[in-house]
Amino acid sequence: MNLILLFEDDFVAPARARLNDRRYRHIRAVQQPREGDTLKVGLLNGATGHARVLRVDDLCIELETCLDQPPPAALPLTLVMALPRPKMLKRTLETIAAMGVKKLCLIHSYRVDKSYWSSPLLAEDAIREHLLLGLEQAGDTLLPEVSLHKRFKPFAEDELPSIATNTRALVAHPYEAAGCPVATLEPTTLAIGPEGGFIRYEVEKLQQAGLTPIHVGSRILRVETAVPVLLARLFPPL
Missing domain, CATH: 3.40.1280.10 (SPOUT methyltransferase, trefoil knot domain)
Structure with a gap:
């Protein structure tokens, strides 16, 4: 997973997302971030950027997002x-x-x-x-x-x-x-x-x-x- 895809319903507040599904399990097992670490993220059908880990525990991970880059160009x-x-x-x-x-x-x-x-x-x-x-x-x-x-x-x-x-x-x-x-x-x-x-x-x-x-x-x-x-x-x- 080179990009963590976020969906609109992941957001619990503006620029704040909470994950507790397959993506969370992958992040926890493979990337093993600590609070304060940054991850590459993108909003489905929207911009890409990064997210700072606010909290990670046995139930979920919370991210503070900054989505300020366009996605890669599509093939015509x-x-x-x-x-x-x-x-x-x-x-x-x-x-x-x-x-x-x-x-x-x-x-x-x-x-x-x-x-x-x-x-x-x-x-x-x-x-x-x-x-x-x-x-x-x-x-x-x-x-x-x-x-x-x-x-x-x-x-x-x-x-x-x-x-x-x-x-x-x-x-x-x-x-x-x-x-x-x-x-x-x-x-x-x-x-x-x-x-x-x-x-x-x-x-x-x-x-x-x-x-x-x-x-x-x-x-x-x-x-x-x-x-x-x-x-x-x-x-x-x-």
Whole structure:
């Protein structure tokens, strides 16, 4: 935990927060602060800064906060991703949050098992939990927006064209594709397929929506590996 994320209901007075949950247990066990020590904190969807430890005991920790810094810059990206296996979804949510993605569209695909859509990991609270872990890792506060799209064709035909308009619109596809473009900070729409990739019909639909197929080499990568590789190639360090 490189940043302690605070929520509005943690505050018992202006600039004074009290924690007694997972964050408190982590601080007590790992950071082991004493009264007067400072910790790095941030308000969810707000500023970052530091907090001075006012009190720490067996029940809670109280912090005096100073939130005076902006969070890290976000990637100018809408990530469109075929729903991965539940185990992989957890890691991927944490990765995209840590890397600065702020808009994620999870979509269906021919090679996505329909049972994945029944996973409890798609519950709003479960998605939020893993996004928060990613933010804590990266020292960020801005929670990504995640939307679910269970039907590929309506999304590709009715929603994706407007998402991709006026962006660098790309689909990661290892076959019949151009090399990955150079890193820039221009607004980007990026689609990443499931294990095994998008089928030809889906690639054609994505192209009709304005997306251009690209690749990052001849190696076939798992989704959890492809996501950070592609983001690192498409955007300069922020």
